[in-house]
Amino acid sequence: MPPSAITRRLSAMRTQTPSGFVRLGWPVMVERPLEWLRAQSVLPRFYWRSRGKDACEHAGIGCAHLVTATHEWEPAASPDGVETPRYFGGLAFDAEALGWPGFGACRFVLPRLELEHRAGRAVLYLNLYFDGRDRDAELDAAEAALNALRPALSPAPLTPTGFTRHDRPSAREWAEWITQATLLSDQARTPKVVLSRESRLATAQPVDPWILLNQWRQLAGDCFHFGFQFAPEAAFIGCSPERLYRREGTRLLSEALAGTSRRDGDPARDAALAAELLADPKNRRENQLVHADILARLAPLSHHASLAEPGIVKLRALQHIRRDIEAELHPWVRDRHLLAALHPTPAVGGTPRDAALKFIRRHESHRRGWYAGACGMLSHETTELTVAIRCARVTAGAVTLYAGAGIVIGSVPAAEWDELEAKIADVMSLLG
Template sequence: MDSREGVARADTGRLVSRTVRLPDASLTGVLRTLGRPNAVWTAPEEPGVVGYGAAAQVTADGPERFEAVRERANDVLASPDRPADAPAVARPRFLGGFAFHDGHAGAGPWAGFPTAAFVLPHVQVVTGTGETWLTVNTHGPNADEATVERTLRDVTERFAPDERGAASPPGVVSTERTTSRAEWREQVTAATERIRSGELEKVVLAQALDVTLAESFSLPDAMARLGDTYPACFRFALRPTDGATFFGASPERLVTRDGDALRTGALAATVGRGEEPDEDQQLAADLRSSSKYRHEHEVVAERIREQLAGVASGIETGERRVRKLEAVQHLFTPITASSDAHVLDLVEALHPTPAVGGLPPDAALRVIRETETFDRGWYAAPVGWFDRSGDGTFAVALRSALADGTHVRPFAGAGIVADSDPDTEWEEVQLKYRPVLDVFEADGGAGDAVTEDGPNGGDGDA
């Protein structure tokens, strides 16, 4: 880090990028062929991106972390030596994420995860569009085309896509909680008292599990299972250093910027899924008709509109609808706007959303720090990518876990309001562990049926 808090660092020099086409491969085929990556990203309506090594790295700490990352990454991407006819889909991108709190320490299980960390991969593979593209980037004072061409030849010669299916789940040996049920009751009760006193309107509290597997974590297998079960989610895996991997399948888009078009959404209010179709439809009807749920949802939608007001124009709210996932269903409202701001400026304006922090934001963050018995790290924080033009997509890192060898730590949370019941919220959190636990347990669940009333849905309340 620079001696000034929040200032990002990366090597100075020129950026040289070259692209060639590879034999078509799936995301997991790439992972099995080229080994353990630094970054993986795939999202609805977007290609998959896998990154190996680092042409440039940008890290930052402190409250200015979003601006610091943007400024230094812009320096790296400013003048690329890149053929004009290179396919746009294979353009160089920074991939990475942020910690939930700007005072993140990066200690314990989160060692190696700074408050912000992004990588411009040395080897970048883009797939999922019917074509697979290899882009090699090099950056620094000695960057040259000859070095890039050698890497292109080396990767191309050894690229034989390995399209084996996922192996049998490794199985779970043991599970320990970071928060006991008694502690949870105390936390929720204390939070509801602070809400009734007027200090808060809502706060999102989370839990974590410490899971021991019978066999070591396999990223290709995990991504394959998540892709089969949650195809409409934002799947990611990030490894800033040669240590643990943070991965997940988040149903919640934080923001997408494509040109001057911006997409995000408001989600709040949660009920379960019915065992039979009639029961499920009745629960959805209750969700739509309840004045409590409608108020909870509208508070979140209004807050997001307020957050966007300083960085976007033409903000439009779409029709409210029900977003159905495997175990829960929510009210969801799409929000669109126009903005010429860099996607990282939009991320800074929106994080944390009321669905993962609370209201008022500063009071909710204070309660979260004072209450939770574990370090959130990058859980419920922005993860995603951006390019030279400032376009990009970020998701909220929900339905996620930290994996290292045979140890996995999944995270999940629930939104607490004045009349929240600790036991009901406890059960909701257990349901939200399922996407990660199902990756490792032999009798995993059925997954996301991807039944929503339109595109760009999202899950909420951590």
């Protein structure tokens, strides 16, 4: 139950002419936002947690305002400088391609209710959005959302189920694509193209996406954790190591994350694998093409941009090369400019962008949808988006996994196929 001060505020608004965005918040006793989210019956439901051990968790339900094109989204700074709307959602990899049912090319939601969990404390926010709407209908919707709230559930284990796996492309088709992409003529057009595979795990038993996400994130500590469910049978979850960008005012953080090797349980061998990765020409090229593209695209948007030395990101089953990028943006730059510039990055598309997209559209027969898209949180002050990889789509009869690999000169089909396997290893270890 919301405190009486909140219900009084809502009643008072019925005799006023509220406008714009109104946010009311109060502390709640919720320890595990994902279990709170799983208990709610309202859709959409979504979950977002940025990378890093101090990151805040966000769980949202319902929709107070929907944005389906980033150029429509221009949230003003609030007059008191404290509260501005926060939208959660994402973009498809390729806005021109056929996407997944229920997702769309762009979908950012201002949740009706947003639970924020930080350092052991939870606050629930009720969002109202009055512009161009019937005041009483908006207040009715807000009250109905409060009345539909349910208490958090207890953590539940994943029900074991059997799956039958179907890969698209097959290993044989994959080898043909790699051969084609690494031909000299194709190399001249597209020095890097990121090709992907869909692994459909069909099952007769329903899989709860939130239970799966809860277990998955425990294997993927230093990653972005996300889940979006727009309809009962349209959920997308994942644990991605890659930041598309984080913007705090005019300060921008991005990164080139590309180049992959496996890990080894033995620390000395693991360190040797990391050193080999950093020195390997094929993996360096994958990474170099990403940071060169990001820096070139940021140049017109920023005063200066800097590139850090290469480092290694260690995940549970694999390691990547990462180079951090930092820029100071011109004051006129908005998220829509950044999205147009940085998405899709050569880490998941390739370079040059148009030629790589053409290659992907010509060869891949599965729908990428939001896989390799961008997802996260947008607001006037702070926006943060992850590159939507290491992810799964959960539908009525299947869990579908996606993985891609950057194909450059020197790519070998079998090794790139193994890289795809390593990229789905965490979630596969849960689904068995």
